[in-house]
Amino acid sequence: MQGAVKYIRIARAILLMIKLTAPSGKVTIDREERDRARRYNRQKEQLFLIGLLISWVAGALFVFSGLAASVRRSATKLAGRGIKGQSLAVVFYSLLSWVFSLPLSFYSGYILEHRYHLSHEKIPSWLWDHVKGLGLGLGLEVPGANLAYAVIRRWPRAWWVILTGLSLPFTVLLAQLFPVLIAPLFNKYEPVRDEQLVERLKALAAKSGIHVASVMQMDMSRRTKKANAFFAGLGPTKRIVLADTLIENFTPEEIEVIVAHEMGHQVHRDIWRGIAIGTLFTFAGSYTLNRIARFILRRFGGKIGTTSLDNVATLPLLGWILSFVGIVLMPIQNAYSRYIEREADTYALDLTKDPESFASAMERLAALNLSDPNPPALVKYVLHSHPPIIDRVDHAREYARDHGLPVPEPMQPY
Numbered sequence: 001m002q003g004a005v006k007y008i009r010i011a012r013a014i015l016l017m018i019k020l021t022a023p024s025g026k027v028t029i030d031r032e033e034r035d036r037a038r039r040y041n042r043q044k045e046q047l048f049l050i051g052l053l054i055s056w057v058a059g060a061l062f063v064f065s066g067l068a069a070s071v072r073r074s075a076t077k078l079a080g081r082g083i084k085g086q087s088l089a090v091v092f093y094s095l096l097s098w099v100f101s102l103p104l105s106f107y108s109g110y111i112l113e114h115r116y117h118l119s120h121e122k123i124p125s126w127l128w129d130h131v132k133g134l135g136l137g138l139g140l141e142v143p144g145a146n147l148a149y150a151v152i153r154r155w156p157r158a159w160w161v162i163l164t165g166l167s168l169p170f171t172v173l174l175a176q177l178f179p180v181l182i183a184p185l186f187n188k189y190e191p192v193r194d195e196q197l198v199e200r201l202k203a204l205a206a207k208s209g210i211h212v213a214s215v216m217q218m219d220m221s222r223r224t225k226k227a228n229a230f231f232a233g234l235g236p237t238k239r240i241v242l243a244d245t246l247i248e249n250f251t252p253e254e255i256e257v258i259v260a261h262e263m264g265h266q267v268h269r270d271i272w273r274g275i276a277i278g279t280l281f282t283f284a285g286s287y288t289l290n291r292i293a294r295f296i297l298r299r300f301g302g303k304i305g306t307t308s309l310d311n312v313a314t315l316p317l318l319g320w321i322l323s324f325v326g327i328v329l330m331p332i333q334n335a336y337s338r339y340i341e342r343e344a345d346t347y348a349l350d351l352t353k354d355p356e357s358f359a360s361a362m363e364r365l366a367a368l369n370l371s372d373p374n375p376p377a378l379v380k381y382v383l384h385s386h387p388p389i390i391d392r393v394d395h396a397r398e399y400a401r402d403h404g405l406p407v408p409e410p411m412q413p414y
């Protein structure tokens with residue numbers, strides 16, 4: 001389950017920490033750079049696919065060979081039948097999954113990033129992040145699984161409805177706590193020193209009617225060349241966070257449009273819309289999970305080593321089924337995400353009236369993040385949460401024409 005990393009990803013999605021990985025505009029990118037970007041993205045996608053297939057095959061072997069059940073029996077021998085034994089089983093499953101996925105994580109998240117000069121992180125620091133991730137993952141998974149199995153035992157028919165209901169306040173709480181408690185474990189946050197920039201962004205926030213407590217920067221450059229910006233916190237703790245790489249590499253106008261895009265998410269209440277839609281997906285997903293899990297346990301319980309869903313030995317089976325459900329839901333979630341991203345882009349253009357800086361910011365992001373501005377359609381529909389950069393630049397061009405503003409150069413396809 002890649003422990004913490006997974007939770008960071010989830011929390012990022014919750015916070016709509018916008019991954020501005022779409023390039024566009026008029027920063028000149030030469031042919032060699034383009035080829036590099038294309039190769040990088042194809043390799044990332046292949047690795048995603050390989051990782052998925054490996055985890056499905058390994059997961060099936062682990063569950064249907066009875067190995068998962070024997071891990072549970074070992075935990076029972078060591079710590080008893082009660083909550084201790086159950087917790088220990090969850091720890092074993094998490095550790096096994098973490099160790100198993102480590103080589104591919106290392107290849108994708110370390111070797112590949114270094115090969116393409118996107119990262120300059122050292123191995124100990126990379127590993128330490130993963131260990132912290134594991135710790136954080138266990139901190140959430142152990143109580144989470146204990147609660148889930150208690151609910152399954154108490155309400156064997158309606159558990160999936162109750163857990164979906166419980167996930168809602170938990171998600172809201174995590175969104176609140178993430179910037180305060182979790183994010184500082186992975187990055188250092190401090191106030192932006194450039195007073196002029198802070199004033200500009202506060203003025204922009206005032207223009208859009210958003211209350212901002214502070215403008216912070218995070219030391220993203222410690223690990224990567226990639227750049228990013230997002231809003232963190234809800235209510236009175238709301239702050240703008242800029243990657244230091246963004247401050248270093250982008251003009252103030254470009255930073256403004258990027259932050260204006262994030263303001264679009266705020267004004268449109270995308271966090272809440274995201275949580276609402278996410279709850280619908282959780283509802284559909286957990287219904288499907290319940291049906292499929294019960295079918296499999298009835299049919300293959302002998303091989304698995306248990307027929308009852310309330311046995312924690314079914315946790316790997318549930319995770320295995322969920323990864324299929326997740327893949328089916330992914331294109332729908334991403335289609336929704338691309339739709340709200342387009343809306344935020346329009347908001348940024350409305351607020352700044354600066355399509356040229358929008359386009360050049362996109363192009364700079366593309367160059368910096370080595371993103372594929374024009375991915376194959378299938379890749380876009382399944383994997384991309386943001387419209388391709390080339391579409392975003394075209395959108396800015398269209399906006400400029402409609403509003404009588406200077407029209408940015410089109411972006412050349414890679």
Ligand SMILES: [Zn+2]
Nearest residue numbers: 018261341344
């Ligand atoms: Zn966005």
